[in-house]
Amino acid sequence: MNREWLLNAALLAGLVVVPGWAVWADEPFTIMLATRAVIFALAAAGLNIALGLGGLVSLGHAVFFGIGGYAMGVLASHAQNYTPLYDGVFTIQGTKSMPVIWLAAAVTSGLAAWLIGVLSLRTSGAYFIMITLAFGQMAYFFAISWPAYGGEDGLSIYVRNGFPGLNTLDPIQFYGLCLAWLCLVLWGYARLRRSPFGLALDSARQVPDRVRAVGLDPRRLQLVALVLSGAVTGLAGALFADLNRFVSPSMLSWQMSGEIIVFVIIGGVARLFGPVAGAVFYVMMEHWLGGISDYWQIFLGLVLLAVVLFGRGGLIGMICGKGRPDA
Amino acid sequence: MSPILLAEQILNGLQSGVMLFLMAAGLTLIFGVMGLINLAHGSLYMVGAFAAxxxxxATGSFxxxxxxxxxxxxxAGAMVELLVIRRLYARDHLDQVLATFALILIFSEGTRWLFGSFPLYLDIPPWLAGTVMLPGGIEYAAYRLALIGAGLAVAAGLWWMNARTRLGIQIRAGENDREMIAALxxxxxxxxxLVFAIGAALAGLAGALVGPIQSVQIGMGEPVLILAFVVIVIGGIGSVRGALVGGLLVGLTxxxxxxxxxxxxxxxxxASGAATIGSAFASMAIYILMAGVLIWKPTGLFGARA
Known part of the structure; x- marks a missing residue:
């Protein structure tokens, strides 16, 4: 029952109590902000698998976030226009059903992560950072220049997709779905961290040579971590697109990649609730500082600098007093 | 397609290639000597363009x-190095990425605060306006030709600095063994x-030179920064020669x-389908080139270490 455990419990309680209060006080905007924070936390929890456990500094996670978003956009736009997605030997129809969209988002972004991983894991360190950033930019420019799904203007979906038994148009019900996904992924992360795979991955980050010596391939472990990570971030992308009922190339931009990595680091790398703390903090800063000044990103930049230079281990590390949970 | 059009496009490719070289050379020098990955290099490019x-x-003089x-x-480079960057040399790449990302936010919003959100325009100087007739009947913009010349001159100057001056010896020694040259x-x-300021000046020069053919605006630096990363991945981290070859390859591709x-x-x-598919794939061409180089030589064409 240490300090980090209490902090995590408080964060989780906040994610239940604040939107609950917002329903009682009839503040749908607060629910929208909370949904945004939870979806960002989910995207960052995906990155935390690659970055925290695997030590892979990916600056291209917007690719997976955006592919998830476009998976939703493409499927739902075909469904709302009553046109088949593929009509050849067999026919694939679009869909407005969230579970199908989630599956499509996770599978396509996982595949993209596999492809990018196979190429970029041939290198490490600074090369890996630059290459993931470059592949992110490639996806961004492709989305801009490919006119079929809106190109630069993006793609609007008129009605939020459905989930059996729920009214997803009700903000609190959609929030509940997103929070359920976040809890599920965090539970999975905690399990993964203690599983044989997680331990091997952690060792591959610290001493790849010894991992190789016991007969495991560090690169394969990292590739699996990247695919899992990409699939989770892609799922978050599909939820984000559903929240806004809109998907555009900006979901694939390098700024998005930067923001996802900022959530993880501000909260605390490799902490179970690091992505949650980071995303909640970011959304609150965006909301409050954005209300004070148009140039709020200057303050965000200064806070980030202070966290990197003086507060190692992010918010959770500062409160619990350690750089990394395993340090 | 006429051979003249092709020749013009090759010159355009060379022109964008040498400008990418200016960006990539500074980045690769900073990485080679200090081991620092600097995302804020694009901001220094923007600072150069806005200052120009x-x-x-104000003065009308180019x-x-x-x-x-x-x-x-x-x-700006020297100031940032003294205040922030020097605290990052001993840190891992993750901290460097986050701190320099924070610097991008500060530089971009600071510039927006000073100059407003509207793009500025920089005119081509009158003595470089118009076109020149090249052998073979190719009519080409004088300013773009001057950019190619300026870029190649900087490349020659960097080579001379690296190979022939005391500073160059110190830089090469610093790349190999920083404890040893400190001990000496x-x-x-x-x-x-000094190295960081030189890299920053190269980025600022590139921004100012490109200013007249693009608009000078907030966020102009980051797309160029990412292209410069592609150049470095192709050429090999730490190699100025690799930056030149990589820059020209990326520009031409x-x-x-x-x-x-x-x-x-x-x-x-x-025809219409070909135009859309072609342009979509053209926007991916340099990244496919990068992927190809990675499969063939994971540390780049001239890179030694990963």
Whole structure:
């Protein structure tokens, strides 16, 4: 029952109590902000698998976030226009059903992560950072220049997709779905961290040579971590697109990649609730500082600098007093 | 497609290639000597362009604008190095990425606060306006030709500095063994500040030179920064020669891809379809080039270490 455990419990309680209060006080905007924070936390929890456990500094996670978003956009736009997605030997129809969209988002972004991983894991360190950033930019420019799904203007979906038994148009019900996904992924992360795979991955980050010596391939472990990570971030992308009922190339931009990595680091790398703390903090800063000044990103930049230079281990590390949970 | 059009596009490719070289050379020098990955390099490019546009607007002199761009970018680089960057050398790449990402936010919003959100314009100086007739009947913009010349001159200057001057010896020694040259009495922190300021000045120069053919605006630096990363991955981290070869390869692949890929797709599909598919794939051409180099040589064409 240490300090980090209490902090995590408080964060989780906040994610239940604040939107609950917002329903009682009839503040749908607060629910929208909370949904945004939870979806960002989910995207960052995906990155935390690659970055925290695997030590892979990916600056291209917007690719997976955006592919998830476009998976939703493409499927739902075909469904709302009553046109088949593929009509050849067999026919694939679009869909407005969230579970199908989630599956499509996770599978396509996982595949993209596999492809990018196979190429970029041939290198490490600074090369890996630059290459993931470059592949992110490639996806961004492709989305801009490919006119079929809106190109630069993006793609609007008129009605939020459905989930059996729920009214997803009700903000609190959609929030509940997103929070359920976040809890599920965090539970999975905690399990993964203690599983044989997680331990091997952690060792591959610290001493790849010894991992190789016991007969495991560090690169394969990292590739699996990247695919899992990409699939989770892609799922978050599909939820984000559903929240806004809109998907555009900006979901694939390098700024998005930067923001996802900022959530993880501000909260605390490799902490179970690091992505949650980071995303909640970011959304609150965006909301409050954005209300004070148009140039709020200057303050965000200064806070980030202070966290990197003086507060190692992010918010959770500062409160619990350690750089990394395993340090 | 006429051979003259092709020749013009090759020159355009060279022009964008040498400008990418200016960006990549500074980045690769900073990485080679200090082991620092600097995302804020694109901000220094923007600082150079804005300083040039402001001074050109006030004085009307393009040469003064270039000098201002070099001075402003070098000063901004030195200041950032003294305040922030030098605390990051001993940190891992993750901390460097986050801190320099924070610097991008501060530089971009700070510039927006100073200059407003609207793009500025920088005019081509009158003595470089118009076109020149090249052998073979190619009519080409004088300013773009001057950019190619300026870029190649900087490349030669960097080579001379690296191979023939005392500073070059210190830089090469710093790349190999920083403890050793510190032990030999070289003030390593002064050297680091100097190298960072040189890299920043190169980025500022590139921004100012490109200013007249693009608009000078917030966020202009980051797309160029990412292209410069592609150049470095292709050329090899830490190699100035690799930055030149990589820059020219990327510049040529990008321009020729935009010209030739739509033509290529015309062979298999109708004209309008070929134009859209071709342009979509042309926007990916340099990244496919990068992937190819990675498969063939994971540390780049001239890179030694990963």
């Amino acid at each position: 546009a402001a001074v050109a607007g 040469l003064l604008a270039l000098i201002a761009a070099l001075a402003a970018a070098a000063a 009495g070289v003030d390593i922190s002064k050297l680091y500040t 990008d321009t020729l891809g935009r010209l030739l890929l739509p033509e290529l797709f015309k062979l298999v599909t109708d």
